[in-house]
Amino acid sequence: MPQEGDDSIPVPGHQGVDDMEPSASKTGSHGGESRSILSPAIIAITRLALNYPLATLAVAIGISVACVALTASQLNYKSSRLDLLNPNSDYNRLWIEYLEEFGDEDDAVIVVEGANRDAVVPVLSELSAAMNEEKRLFHAILHEVDLSKVRAKGLHYLSVDELRAIEVQLEQALQIVSGAWSRLQVGHLIAERMQMLAAAEQGTPGLNIGAALKQLELVANGLLASLSATPRYQSPLPWETPSSLATVSELGNEYFLARNGQLGFVLLRLAVGKDEFARGNEAIDALRQLIAQARLQHPEVKIGLTGLPIMENDEMRASQSSMLWASALSFVGVVAVVVAGFGGIRHAVMANLVLLIGMAWSFGYVTLAVGHLNILSVTFTVTLIGIGIDYGTYYISRYMQYRRAGMACEPSLLETTRTVGASIATGAITTAIAFFAAGFTRFVGVAELGIVAGGGILLCAVAQLFVLPALIHLVDHTRWGKASPAPLPIHSWVNPLLKLPKLMMIGGVAATVIAAIGMKDLWYDHNLLHMQPQGLESVELERQLLAEDQSMWYALSICDSQQELLERKEKFLKLASVDRVKEIASLFPTNIDVKQPIIQRINGRLANLAERPPAVAIDPIDELGAALAKAQQLAELQRDGATCARSLELLRDALRRLPASVCYERISQFQQQTAGELLSRLHVVRMVSNPQPPQLTDLPESLVDRFVGHNGKFLLQIYGRGNIWDMQALKKFVYDVRSIDPRATGNPLQAYWASLEMKESFEYAALYALLVIVAVLYLDFRNLAQCAMASLPLAMGLAATFGLLGYLDQPLNPANLIALPLLLGIGIDYGVHIVHEYLEQSGRYRMSQATAVAVMVDALTTIIGFGSLMIASHRGLQSLGRVLTLGVAACTVASMWVLPAVLAWLTRKRPLIPWVADAVESYDHESAPAEALEAVVVVPTRRAA
Numbered sequence: 011m012p013q014e015g016d017d018s019i020p021v022p023g024h025q026g027v028d029d030m031e032p033s034a035s036k037t038g039s040h041g042g043e044s045r046s047i048l049s050p051a052i053i054a055i056t057r058l059a060l061n062y063p064l065a066t067l068a069v070a071i072g073i074s075v076a077c078v079a080l081t082a083s084q085l086n087y088k089s090s091r092l093d094l095l096n097p098n099s100d101y102n103r104l105w106i107e108y109l110e111e112f113g114d115e116d117d118a119v120i121v122v123e124g125a126n127r128d129a130v131v132p133v134l135s136e137l138s139a140a141m142n143e144e145k146r147l148f149h150a151i152l153h154e155v156d157l158s159k160v161r162a163k164g165l166h167y168l169s170v171d172e173l174r175a176i177e178v179q180l181e182q183a184l185q186i187v188s189g190a191w192s193r194l195q196v197g198h199l200i201a202e203r204m205q206m207l208a209a210a211e212q213g214t215p216g217l218n219i220g221a222a223l224k225q226l227e228l229v230a231n232g233l234l235a236s237l238s239a240t241p242r243y244q245s246p247l248p249w250e251t252p253s254s255l256a257t258v259s260e261l262g263n264e265y266f267l268a269r270n271g272q273l274g275f276v277l278l279r280l281a282v283g284k285d286e287f288a289r290g291n292e293a294i295d296a297l298r299q300l301i302a303q304a305r306l307q308h309p310e311v312k313i314g315l316t317g318l319p320i321m322e323n324d325e326m327r328a329s330q331s332s333m334l335w336a337s338a339l340s341f342v343g344v345v346a347v348v349v350a351g352f353g354g355i356r357h358a359v360m361a362n363l364v365l366l367i368g369m370a371w372s373f374g375y376v377t378l379a380v381g382h383l384n385i386l387s388v389t390f391t392v393t394l395i396g397i398g399i400d401y402g403t404y405y406i407s408r409y410m411q412y413r414r415a416g417m418a419c420e421p422s423l424l425e426t427t428r429t430v431g432a433s434i435a436t437g438a439i440t441t442a443i444a445f446f447a448a449g450f451t452r453f454v455g456v457a458e459l460g461i462v463a464g465g466g467i468l469l470c471a472v473a474q475l476f477v478l479p480a481l482i483h484l485v486d487h488t489r490w491g492k493a494s495p496a497p498l499p500i501h502s503w504v505n506p507l508l509k510l511p512k513l514m515m516i517g518g519v520a521a522t523v524i525a526a527i528g529m530k531d532l533w534y535d536h537n538l539l540h541m542q543p544q545g546l547e548s549v550e551l552e553r554q555l556l557a558e559d560q561s562m563w564y565a566l567s568i569c570d571s572q573q574e575l576l577e578r579k580e581k582f583l584k585l586a587s588v589d590r591v592k593e594i595a596s597l598f599p600t601n602i603d604v605k606q607p608i609i610q611r612i613n614g615r616l617a618n619l620a621e622r623p624p625a626v627a628i629d630p631i632d633e634l635g636a637a638l639a640k641a642q643q644l645a646e647l648q649r650d651g652a653t654c655a656r657s658l659e660l661l662r663d664a665l666r667r668l669p670a671s672v673c674y675e676r677i678s679q680f681q682q683q684t685a686g687e688l689l690s691r692l693h694v695v696r697m698v699s700n701p702q703p704p705q706l707t708d709l710p711e712s713l714v715d716r717f718v719g720h721n722g723k724f725l726l727q728i729y730g731r732g733n734i735w736d737m738q739a740l741k742k743f744v745y746d747v748r749s750i751d752p753r754a755t756g757n758p759l760q761a762y763w764a765s766l767e768m769k770e771s772f773e774y775a776a777l778y779a780l781l782v783i784v785a786v787l788y789l790d791f792r793n794l795a796q797c798a799m800a801s802l803p804l805a806m807g808l809a810a811t812f813g814l815l816g817y818l819d820q821p822l823n824p825a826n827l828i829a830l831p832l833l834l835g836i837g838i839d840y841g842v843h844i845v846h847e848y849l850e851q852s853g854r855y856r857m858s859q860a861t862a863v864a865v866m867v868d869a870l871t872t873i874i875g876f877g878s879l880m881i882a883s884h885r886g887l888q889s890l891g892r893v894l895t896l897g898v899a900a901c902t903v904a905s906m907w908v909l910p911a912v913l914a915w916l917t918r919k920r921p922l923i924p925w926v927a928d929a930v931e932s933y934d935h936e937s938a939p940a941e942a943l944e945a946v947v948v949v950p951t952r953r954a955a
Contacts, residue, residue, distance in 0.1 A: 047789065052431040053424065056479050060420055063480035070477045074367050077374025085373065086382040093384050094455030094764070101763040104755040108566055111719035115150070116757070118294075119317035119562050120276040120301065121551055124310065127271030133308050134265060134274045140300050141278060147293040150712040153276040155264045157597075159708035164698030165609045166599040168255060173608045176695065179249040183688055184615060187623075194684050196677055197629035199229045199246055200637045204644055223654045226641060230657040236680035237664040237673065245687045255698070268560050277716075280319055294323050316551040317562050318757060321542065325884065326385065328543040332882030336891075339881065340395045343874035348399065351867035352406060353497045360481050361402030361474070368473035369394050372466030380462060386455040386828070389890075390463040396875020397441060397836065398470030400868040401434045402478050404843060407864035409482065410497060419486045423479045431475060433846035436790045438471030440783045440842070441835030447778035448831055451771030453764070459828065460775060467835075500862040504906055508856060511918070514911030518806065518904065525900075526809040528816030535821035536737035536765045541886030556733045563734060564592075565747045565756035567726040568719070572598055575724045581750045582728050587743045589731040594709065594717040595724045602703045609701045616696035623685035628677050631670055638662050727756075734758055737765075765824055772827040779834050787838070791845070800845040803909050804837030807901030814896055822893075825886025829893040836872060836898055840865050840905035848913045853922035855913040862906070869902035 059066040092114070095102045120137055124130040134153040141148040165173060186193050193202070207222040229246040266275040280293040294315075301313050341362075348358035372394055376383065383390075408430045412422035445467065448460025507514055542549045555561050567582070569575035575595040582588050599605065629637075642658040645651035665673055706714050717725045730743040744762045747754045787797040811833065815822070847861045876898065879891030 048435045049428065049432045052435060052475060053427050055476055056424065056427040056431065059476045059480040060423060060483050063483045066477060066480035067484070070367050070473065070480075073374070074370035077370045077377075081373040081377050084381065085377045087388070088382045088384045093382075094386060094453065094768075095760070096452045096454055096767065099452065099763070099767065101755070101759060104753055105760055108568060108755050111568065111721060111723055112725060113715075115279045116318045117150075117277040117562065117716075118280055118290075118297070118315065118319050120278070120297075121312075121314045121316060121555070122274040122276075123312040123314075124272060124274075127265075127267065129311055130267065130271060130274035131265055133304060133311055133313065134276055136307075137276055137300065137304055137313075140304075141276075141297070144296060147281045147296050148278050149281070150279040150715055151276065152278070152710065152712045152716075153266060153274070155713055156710055157264060160597060160704050161698060162700045163702060163704045163708070164255070165612065165695070165700075166602070166605055166703050168605075170601055170604050170608070172255070173605060173612070176255070177608060177612060180612060180615060180692075180695070183249065183692060187620065187689060187692065191624055191626050191685060194626050194681055194688070195629055196229070196233055196681060197634050197637050199684075200226070200634075200641050203229060204641050207644055207648075219648055220650060223645060223648060223651050226645065227654040227657050230638075230641075230654070230661045232684075233677065233680050234657065234661045234664060236676045236683070237661070237668060239676070246684055247688055247691070249691075255695070269558065273558075273560065277712075290319055290323055291327075294320065314547055314551040316548040316555070320548040321546070321552065324546050324548050325542060328546075328882070328884040329385065329388070329887060332879070332884050332887050336878040336882060336887070337391050337395060340392055340875040340878040343878065344395060344399050344871040347867055347870045347874060348403060351403070351497055351500075351863050351870070352410065356485065357406045357410065357482070360485060361399060361406055361478065364402055364473050364478045364481060365395070365398050365470060367477055368398055368470030369466070371469040371473065372462075375465045375469060376462050379465060380458055383462070384455050384458055387459040387462045389828075389887075390459065390466055392875055392879065393463050393832070394466050394470055396872045397467055398474075399871050399875075400839065401438060401471045401474035403867045403871065404430050404434050404437075404864040405474055405478055406482075407497065407860040407867070411858065411860035413486075419483060423483060427475070427479065429850060430843070430846065432790065433843045434471060434475060436786065436846075437839035437842050438468055440786050440838045442467045442471075443782045443786060444775075444779035444831040444835035447782060448771065448775035450778055451775050453768045453771035456768060456771040456775060456828070460831070497859060497863040499859060500866045504857050504862055504910060507907060508910055508914040511911040511915035514907055515915065518908035518911070522806045522810050522904075525813040525817075528813035529809075531816035531819070532812055533821045534769065535823045536740075536762075536769075537735050538761060538765075538824070539735045541823060541825050541884070541889070543883040543885060556735065561729065561734065563730065563758050565728040565730070565743070565754050565758055567728060567747070567751040567754045569595070569724045569726060572600065572724060575726055578750060579726060582726070582747070585746045585750070587731055587734075587739070587746045589729045591729065592717075592727040593724065594713060595726075597709065598704055606701055606703065609699055612695065613699040613701050616692060616699060619692055619696060620689065623682065623689050626678075626681040626685055628674055628681065631665060631673055634677075635662055635665055638665075728754070730758065737762075768824050769827060772830055776830045776834060779831050783834060783838055787842070790842070791849075796845055796849070799848075799909065799912065800841035801838060802912065803841045803844075803901050803904035804834065806904040806908060807837045807897060808833060810900040810904075811893070811897040814900070815893065820889065820892060823886065823889060825884075826889040826893045829890060829897060832876075832894060833897040833901065837901035837905075840868070840901060841909060844905060844909055844913070848917070851917075853917065853920055855910065855917045855920075857906075857910050865902070865905055869898055869905075872898045873902075 122130050122133045138151050138153045141151050203226040210217040210219045210222045225248055232246045280290040282290045305313050345362050349355050352358050409422050409426040412425055442464040445460040445464035449457045451457050572595045579591050582591050638658050642655050645655040728747055732739050734740045734743045740762050744759050787800055791797050848855050873895050876894035877891050879887045882888050
C-alpha cells in the first residue's frame with residue numbers, strides 16, 4: 011500500500027493515475043468532471059477549509075456554542091393547538107373572536123362515578139373544597155350552582171298571566187288572613203261551593219258546574235280523610251298554585267349530575283405556566299394527587315380526570331417523552347450503523363460529531379427564524395438525526411474509497427468534494443425544498459415545520475460538506491489516521507444481480523405494481539382520539555362519556571341578546587345531531603318591565619303575614635250535617651254529580667258514627683290544616699317575590715364567566731349526539747350547527763376544519779415540493795432523461811409504500827401525513843447519488859463500494875432515525891414511524907436494485923473511455939488490491955492539486 015503523502019494510485023503494469031492528464035475523450039458525456047453549477051463553489055470552499063482546518067473547526071464550534079446559548083435563552087415552545095392554525099382562516103377568526111370575548115381557557119373535568127347520588131355528591135364537594143384551597147393552581151371551580159339568590163326572585167320566572175292569576179287569588183286569600191278566618195269553617199266552605207254550583211246552573215260567566223262539583227268534592231274528601239284519621243290530606247282551597255311557582259320555590263344547590271345521579275362532574279380551570287411545552291403541568295400533577303387521596307378515602311366510587319386541557323397535556327407529555335427516547339435511540343442506532351457500515355469507529359464518530367454541530371446551528375436558526383417550536387415542528391430533531399447524517403455518510407464513503415485505492419488524505423478530500431459534493435448539495439437542496447414547500451401552505455403548524463426542518467437540513471449538509479473535511483484532515487494526518495478501515499462489501503451483493511438487468515427490472519416493476527394495487531384500500535383517519543397513547547385515563551374516560559352522550563366536546567354559539575339565544579336554543583334542540591345545550595340566559599327572565607310592577611304589588615301586600623293561623627271556630631255538628639244534606643241533594647240533581655254526592659253521603663255517615671268530641675277534634679284539625687296550608691302558600695309566594703329582577707351577581711362567578719362575555723354577550727354550548735370525534739358524525743354535527751348559526755365555533759368545529767386544512771396543506775406541500783424538486787434536478791443534470799432516472803426510486807417507492815399501507819390497513823392521519831414531503835426529499839436523494847455516479851463512469855454501469863455503502867448506510871440510519879418513533883406511546887408518532895420506515899425501505903430497494911439494473915441495461919453497450927480500457931487491460935488481478943481496480947474503472951481521476 012502507498013505511504014502517507016504519496017498522491018498516486020499504483021496500478022500494476024500501468025503508470026500512476028495522477029501521472030495521466032485527462033484528454034478531451036476522458037471528459038465526454040460520461041466519465042468527466044461534474045457538470046453541476048454547484049461544483050466550483052463547493053470545491054473552492056473545501057480548499058479553503060483544508061487550508062485552514064483549525065480555524066474552520068474553531069469557527070464552526072464557536073457558532074455552535076453561540077447557537078446553543080441563543081437557543082437556551084430565546085427558544086420558546088408553543089403547545090396550544092391554536093398556534094398550529096392559520097389566524098386568517100375564517101374558522102379560526104371566529105375562534106379568536108370567541109377567545110377575545112370569553113378567554114382562552116377550556117375546562118378540565120373530574121368525573122365521579124358511584125352507586126347513587128348520595129355516594130357521588132359528597133365526593134364532588136370534598137374535591138371542590140380541596141381545590142379551592144389551591145387558588146394559585148385552580149380557579150373557576152364548579153361542581154354545583156347555588157341558586158338561593160335567584161330563588162328569592164322566583165316570581166320573575168312566571169308568565170305575566172300566571173302573575174296576574176296569583177294577584178287575583180291573593181286578593182281573596184288576603185281577605186281571609188286579614189281577619190276573615192271564619193271563611194275556612196267547614197260549613198262556610200260548603201256554603202260557598204253550593205253558591206258556586208247554583209250560580210253555575212244559572213249560567214254565571216266564569217263558572218261551570220263541573221268545577222263547582224269538583225270543589226265541593228274536595229271539601230268532602232278532605233274532611234272525610236280527617237274524620238277517618240288517615241294521613242292523606244287534600245287541601246280544599248280553591249286556588250291552584252302554578253307548577254312553575256313550585257319549581258322556582260325549590261331552587262337551591264344544583265349539582266352537575268348525569269345517569270340519575272350516578273355520574274357527577276367538577277369543572278375547573280388550570281393555571282398554565284408561561285412557555286410550558288405541556289401546558290398546566292404543575293396544576294395537573296397537583297390535581298392528580300388530590301384525586302389519588304380522594305380515591306383512598308372513597309374506595310366506593312371511581313374518580314377520573316379528562317377534558318381537553320388534560321388530553322392535550324397527556325398528549326404533549328407522551329410526545330415529549332417519546333421524542334426524547336426516540337432521539338436518543340436513533341442517535342445511538344445511527345452511530346452503530348455508521349460504524350458497522352464503514353468498518354471502523356473513527357470516521358463514524360467524526361460524521362456524528364459534525365452532525366451535532368449542524369444540529370446546534372439548526373437550533374440557532376430556528377430561534378432566529380421562527381423563535382419557537384410547536385407540537386409539530388418539535389419532531390424536526392429526529393428528522394435531522396435521520397437525514398442529516400446522510401450527507402456525511404456519502405462523503406466519507408467516497409473518501410475512504412480513494413484512501414483504500416492509495417490516494418493521500420488531502421487529494422482524497424478534494425476528489426471526494428469534486429465527485430460527490432454536487433450530488434450531496436443537490437440531495438440536501440431537494441430534501442430541504444420538500445420541507446420549505448410546506449412553508450407556503452395555510453396551516454401554520456405545517457408551514458413552521460417546513461421552515462424549521464428545511465433550514466436545519468441545509469445547515470447539516472453545509473456542516474458535512476465543509477466542516478467534516480477539515481476535521482478529517484486534522485485527524486487523518488495524525489497517528490490515528492494511518493489505518494484505513496474496510497467498509498461492508500455491500501456492492502458485492504448488488505453487482506452480481508446487474509448481470510441480469512432485464513430480470514431485475516421486470517421483477518421490480520411487477521413487485522411495485524402488485525404492491526400499488528393495495529392503494530385502493532388506503533384511507534385517511536381524521537379521528538384525533540385514535541392518535542392518542544393507549545391506556546390514557548383522560549382518553550378512555552372521554553370514550554366512556556361518549557358512549558353515554560356526555561362528551562365534554564361542544565360547539566359554541568355567541569348571541570348578542572337573551573332573546574336571540576333562546577330562539578337559537580330552540581332550533582338547536584330540534585337537530586338530530588344535537589344531544590343537549592347549556593346556557594344561563596334562561597336564568598334571566600323576559601318582560602321585566604311588565605312583571606316588575608305586579609311583583610312589587612304582591613310583595614308589598616305580603617309584607618306583614620302572620621306566622622301561624624288563629625284557631626278557627628267550629629260549626630255545631632247538627633248544623634254541619636244539615637248543610638251537607640242540602641249539598642248532597644244539590645249534587646244528586648246534577649248530571650255528573652254522582653261522585654260528589656257519594657262523597658258527601660260518606661262524610662255524613664262518618665259524622666253520625668263518631669262521638670261528638672271526636673268529630674269536633676278532627677273537624678278542628680281539618681280547619682287548622684287548611685288555614686296553615688293557606689298561610690304556607692302565601693309565605694311561599696312572599697319568599698320568591700323580591701321585586702328586583704335576577705342579576706349576574708346572583709349567580710356564582712365561576713358560572714357567569716363561562717357563559718357571559720366581557721361585553722355582555724351570551725354563550726350557548728351545543729353538545730353533539732354520539733361519537734362526534736368520528737369524522738362522519740363530526741361533519742354532520744358541524745354542518746347542522748352551522749345551518750343554525752353560520753358563525754358558530756368551538757373545538758369540534760376547529761378540529762374539523764383544521765383537519766381538512768392540514769390534510770390539504772400536506773398535499774399542496776407535496777405538490778409544491780415535487781415541482782421545485784424537478785426544477786432543481788434539471789438544474790443539476792440538465793437532462794430530462796437523467797432527471798427521470800434519478801426520480802425512479804422515489805416513484806416506485808411511493809407507489810409501493812401507499813399500496814402496502816392499504817394492504818396492512820394502516821391509514822394516513824394528521825400525524826403521519828408529514829411523511830409525504832419527507833419521502834419526496836429522502837427518496838430522490840438516493841437516485842441523485844446513483845445517477846451522479848453513473849455519469850462519472852464509462853462502460854457498463856456497476857455500483858461502487860462507496861455508493862453502495864453510502865446508500866445502504868443512509869437508508870438504515872434514516873430508517874432507524876424515524877423507525878425509533880415506533881417505540882413511542884403516542885400512536886400518531888407510532889404511525890409516522892411506521893409510514894416512514896416502510897417508505898424509506900421501499901425507496902431503498904428501488905435504489906439499490908431496480909435503478910442500478912436500469913442503468914446497467916442502458917449502458918450495456920457503452921464503451922470504456924480509452925485510458926480506462928488500457929488500465930483494465932494492463933491490470934494485474936493477482937497482485938493488485940481490488941480497490942485499485944475499482945478506483946480505475948469506477949472512480950474518475952484528476953491531477954492531484
